[in-house]
Structure formats: structure tokens, C-alpha cells
Amino acid sequence: MGVVAGALTFGYHWVSRKIKSVLVEHGALKAGIKALLYDRAIQSYHFHKEKGYWPIHARETMSELTAQYRALGGNGVIQDLLDTLRELPTEIKTTNNPPKT
Secondary structure, X not given: OHHHHHHHHHXXXXXXXXXXXXXXXXXXXXXXXXXXXXXXXXXHHHHHHHHOOOOHHHHHHHHHXXXXXXXXXXXXXXXXXXXXXXXXXXXXXXXXOOOOO
């Protein structure tokens, strides 16, 4: 009976350590993905703000990115960037002036 109890105790501790290890790894992956999403949102914000327009496909992408960022526990900073970008037109403004030669 003592061998069985020892084996069960060993098995319990091994599984417990494995679960803790997986949880730590999961937390690191979650934090890493959240950081990448945040960085990508910041890059997109600066790019489109500089260009002066925010195309439809970029809006859809940023909306999806924001949803996933929030699902991972992200804060409202990205939402503030979205609100600012929404003020931009969806197409580049062109002038009707012919090019100078």
C-alpha cells in the first residue's frame, strides 16, 4: 500500500508542476501577443495619421485587432487611437489640378 501511496503522491506533484509550467507559459504567450497587437496598432495609427487617410480595409483590420487586444485584457488606449483615426477620410484626397510640366 505504501508504494501505491508514494506513486500517487509523486504523480500528483509531477502533474501539479506541469500545470504550473503550462500556466506560466500561457501567461507569457498571452502577454507577448498582446504586446505585438499593441505595437501593430501604434504603427498603423502613425502610418495612417501621417498619410492623412484611413482606408476601409485598414479600418476592418484595426477593428479586429482591437477586439482581440481587448479579449486578451488590453486597455482602452487602442480605442482612443481608433477614435482619432475615424476622423480621417477613407480615401486619399486628390486635387483636380493638372501636374505642372
